[in-house]
Amino acid sequence: MSVEQRLKDLRIALPQVGGPLGNYVHAKQVGNLLYLSGKGPPDGSDGRMPKGKLGAGVSIEDGYRHARGVGLVLIAAIKDALGGDLDRVEGVVKVLGMVNAAPDFEDHPKVINGCSDLFVEVFGEHGRHARSAVGMSSLPGGIPVEIEVIVAIR
Amino acid sequence: MSVEQRLKDLRIALPQVGGPLGNYVHAKQVGNLLYLSGKGPPDGSDGRMPKGKLGAGVSIEDGYRHARGVGLVLIAAIKDALGGDLDRVEGVVKVLGMVNAAPDFEDHPKVINGCSDLFVEVFGEHGRHARSAVGMSSLPGGIPVEIEVIVAIR
Amino acid sequence: MSVEQRLKDLRIALPQVGGPLGNYVHAKQVGNLLYLSGKGPPDGSDGRMPKGKLGAGVSIEDGYRHARGVGLVLIAAIKDALGGDLDRVEGVVKVLGMVNAAPDFEDHPKVINGCSDLFVEVFGEHGRHARSAVGMSSLPGGIPVEIEVIVAIR
Numbered sequence: 001m002s003v004e005q006r007l008k009d010l011r012i013a014l015p016q017v018g019g020p021l022g023n024y025v026h027a028k029q030v031g032n033l034l035y036l037s038g039k040g041p042p043d044g045s046d047g048r049m050p051k052g053k054l055g056a057g058v059s060i061e062d063g064y065r066h067a068r069g070v071g072l073v074l075i076a077a078i079k080d081a082l083g084g085d086l087d088r089v090e091g092v093v094k095v096l097g098m099v100n101a102a103p104d105f106e107d108h109p110k111v112i113n114g115c116s117d118l119f120v121e122v123f124g125e126h127g128r129h130a131r132s133a134v135g136m137s138s139l140p141g142g143i144p145v146e147i148e149v150i151v152a153i154r
Numbered sequence: 155m156s157v158e159q160r161l162k163d164l165r166i167a168l169p170q171v172g173g174p175l176g177n178y179v180h181a182k183q184v185g186n187l188l189y190l191s192g193k194g195p196p197d198g199s200d201g202r203m204p205k206g207k208l209g210a211g212v213s214i215e216d217g218y219r220h221a222r223g224v225g226l227v228l229i230a231a232i233k234d235a236l237g238g239d240l241d242r243v244e245g246v247v248k249v250l251g252m253v254n255a256a257p258d259f260e261d262h263p264k265v266i267n268g269c270s271d272l273f274v275e276v277f278g279e280h281g282r283h284a285r286s287a288v289g290m291s292s293l294p295g296g297i298p299v300e301i302e303v304i305v306a307i308r
Numbered sequence: 309m310s311v312e313q314r315l316k317d318l319r320i321a322l323p324q325v326g327g328p329l330g331n332y333v334h335a336k337q338v339g340n341l342l343y344l345s346g347k348g349p350p351d352g353s354d355g356r357m358p359k360g361k362l363g364a365g366v367s368i369e370d371g372y373r374h375a376r377g378v379g380l381v382l383i384a385a386i387k388d389a390l391g392g393d394l395d396r397v398e399g400v401v402k403v404l405g406m407v408n409a410a411p412d413f414e415d416h417p418k419v420i421n422g423c424s425d426l427f428v429e430v431f432g433e434h435g436r437h438a439r440s441a442v443g444m445s446s447l448p449g450g451i452p453v454e455i456e457v458i459v460a461i462r
Contacts, residue, residue, distance in 0.1 A: 024439035109175040109294050110176070134300060137413075138416070139416070141414050186338075209446070274331060285328075285330070287330065290444065
């Protein structure tokens with residue numbers, strides 16, 4: 001089954017990818033590796049970028065939801081980089097999940113699972129990846145989660 | 155000399171690798187690169203996962219020891235990923251050493267040396283790697299150190 | 309035009325690369341990828357290593373300047389690793405920009421642009437890269453910015 005078909009079956013619509021916040025590109029390919037820039041969650045239903053800190057106002061459930069949103073943005077950026085053809089994804093290699101977190105927060109894996117679960121739903125076994133899920137003192141614009149990923153392509 | 159022989163000579167016993175704390179895998183291979191997930195230290199002599207923050211209770215000496223422990227867990231995970239054959243390691247490429255640290259902590263390199271020194275002991279010159287050693291606001295479960303690594307394999 | 313010629317035209321002099329602060333190397337090559345260790349800014353005009361935190365004393369303008377300085381150190385380290393020949397750089401692949409930042413700091417991209425802008429000035433379109441710009445709780449020696457980079461070489 002094609003990835004696009006699976007997205008349809010899962011009723012997943014990919015968000016728009018906003019412009020880079022600096023002098024960089026969304027994705028850079030070298031050989032069969034595609035490096036994605038770190039992404040934040042898509043705008044909320046109020047049209048605003050989510051803000052907040054895990055362990056200081058943002059719940060684990062909301063963090064999971066934000067991380068899933070980041071995953072959607074990443075898949076949209078991957079699709080852009082691959083000329084619209086997600087079937088060129090051979091596998092997700094490595095995820096760095098960065099949580100905007102209070103000094104005593106301990107549940108980063110539960111948050112980043114939002115992105116990891118999505119990758120496995122969409123890409124199947126090839127979506128399984130190596131990962132770190134860690135706590136940052138702060139993130140651009142105060143977003144609760146930022147995730148970067150390396151993808152193998154064909 | 156084989157890596158296993160060197161481990162024996164150094165009287166190093168590899169720890170068990172615990173299950174992933176989320177929906178990911180310990181290691182993912184692409185081409186001749188093996189990406190390892192971020193790992194924490196093995197359980198202490200009290201059977202509990204170490205906790206604490208550098209610059210706020212955990213000494214540099216203990217941090218070094220924890221980082222060495224993380225290195226042992228990483229070598230065990232590499233061995234698992236390579237079907238038990240550590241001689242397939244061509245070299246350690248890149249280490250990201252993440253220290254659970256207070257805002258004014260400055261000695262991250264002295265902590266992460268615990269892992270770097272181990273890699274050079276075990277893999278010799280091929281164990282030398284590029285590295286960053288930096289301070290996180292928090293880490294999963296409150297562990298003092300988390301390290302991820304990229305290894306070149308044959 | 310050669311990269312050296314462009315450096316001359318831009319009146320850019322590369323700084324000395326200080327020794328590693330631990331048991332690691334400045335750069336490690338695997339295949340056509342060169343992984344650089346995380347670097348801090350060069351010493352200031354007072355001969356001392358810059359210190360301080362964004363959002364807690366260091367301005368965005370100074371942060372940008374420090375990030376540009378880190379970029380210069382990285383280019384110097386790349387040159388060393390390539391036997392002095394910067395024309396062997398095929399492209400900058402990935403930048404991880406780590407800002408020593410207060411918990412409420414939000415302008416990491418504006419800081420790390422100092423490095424990204426430099427890479428594009430020096431390497432042209434090939435200098436454009438994937439990137440994350442994030443906030444760390446602390447950095448070695450209290451430096452305001454640390455950046456690591458992956459470069460494709462020929």
